[in-house]
Amino acid sequence: MLDLVDVALLPFSLTFMQKAFLMSVLIAIPMSLLSCYLVLKGWSLMGDAISHAVLPGIVLAYIFEVALAIGAFLAGISCALISGFVKANSKIKQDSILGIVFSGMFALGLILYLKIQTDIHLDHILFGNILGLTWQDILNSLFLGSFCTIFILIKRLDLLANIFDPQHAKAIGINVSRLNYLFLALLSLAIVASIKSGGIILGIAMLIMPGAISFLLSKDFIKMLTFSVLIAVFSSILGVYLSFFIDSAPAPTIVIIMTLIFIYCFFSNLKKGLV
Numbered sequence: 425m426l427d428l429v430d431v432a433l434l435p436f437s438l439t440f441m442q443k444a445f446l447m448s449v450l451i452a453i454p455m456s457l458l459s460c461y462l463v464l465k466g467w468s469l470m471g472d473a474i475s476h477a478v479l480p481g482i483v484l485a486y487i488f489e490v491a492l493a494i495g496a497f498l499a500g501i502s503c504a505l506i507s508g509f510v511k512a513n514s515k516i517k518q519d520s521i522l523g524i525v526f527s528g529m530f531a532l533g534l535i536l537y538l539k540i541q542t543d544i545h546l547d548h549i550l551f552g553n554i555l556g557l558t559w560q561d562i563l564n565s566l567f568l569g570s571f572c573t574i575f576i577l578i579k580r581l582d583l584l585a586n587i588f589d590p591q592h593a594k595a596i597g598i599n600v601s602r603l604n605y606l607f608l609a610l611l612s613l614a615i616v617a618s619i620k621s622g623g624i625i626l627g628i629a630m631l632i633m634p635g636a637i638s639f640l641l642s643k644d645f646i647k648m649l650t651f652s653v654l655i656a657v658f659s660s661i662l663g664v665y666l667s668f669f670i671d672s673a674p675a676p677t678i679v680i681i682m683t684l685i686f687i688y689c690f691f692s693n694l695k696k697g698l699v
Contacts, residue, residue, distance in 0.1 A: 452657045454569045478497075481496045548620075552621045568616060572613055
């Protein structure tokens with residue numbers, strides 16, 4: 425019996441697993457908060473777009489020997505600005521614009537990646553390298569994640585007003601345009617904070633699934649935020665833990681757990697006639 429307990433607790437005693445658990449929580453909190461706003465505003469595809477768009481920024485940062493996070497952030501912001509410019513100057517719908525921009529930038533990133541000799545592994549960009557982190561990586565994500573979380577909590581009412589009634593938000597003195605761009609910058613920062621550890625796949629999932637699941641659980645916004653964080657943190661810890669025993673990558677394991685939670689909540693609401 426003691427041996428089974430020792431085996432069950434083994435992941436918590438290993439330094440690289442401790443780093444993985446900590447980093448997964450640091451990623452989960454800010455991205456799950458952002459997820460609620462993205463789902464309610466109908467901007468989920470924006471998170472997907474920026475997550476894909478960071479690839480050319482990462483490769484170019486490697487070429488010019490600057491911090492990869494800087495390249496990823498600039499690429500993410502460029503994606504948001506290009507999308508906003510095209511939307512403001514055309515009648516093309518936003519989802520189409522985002523599809524064009526993120527697929528184009530992702531393709532550019534792949535071409536650049538294949539044309540240069542780099543020690544950046546594509547699998548690490550897609551799936552992250554949460555088991556190979558340094559304490560400096562964790563400190564960087566802690567700083568970026570904390571900044572995002574604090575901003576969201578301070579501006580939560582302004583962001584909420586902008587989601588449900590932009591005209592009213594303008595009437596009460598909120599600069600809606602500036603707030604939207606600040607939100608997109610924040611989104612880019614959150615993705616940068618998660619890209620090295622969780623990769624693109626986990627970044628996309630974290631920006632959509634927690635908010636979507638919490639929306640099924642409650643229509644009260646404060647409860648939505650709470651449920652979203654709890655679901656993201658629970659899925660992250662469980663995903664990292666299970667990946668140790670089933671010998672899988674932590675990021676997709678976390679995504680699978682959130683997917684199963686979504687399926688359960690969806691069919692529970694369907695059974696109750698709430699969907």
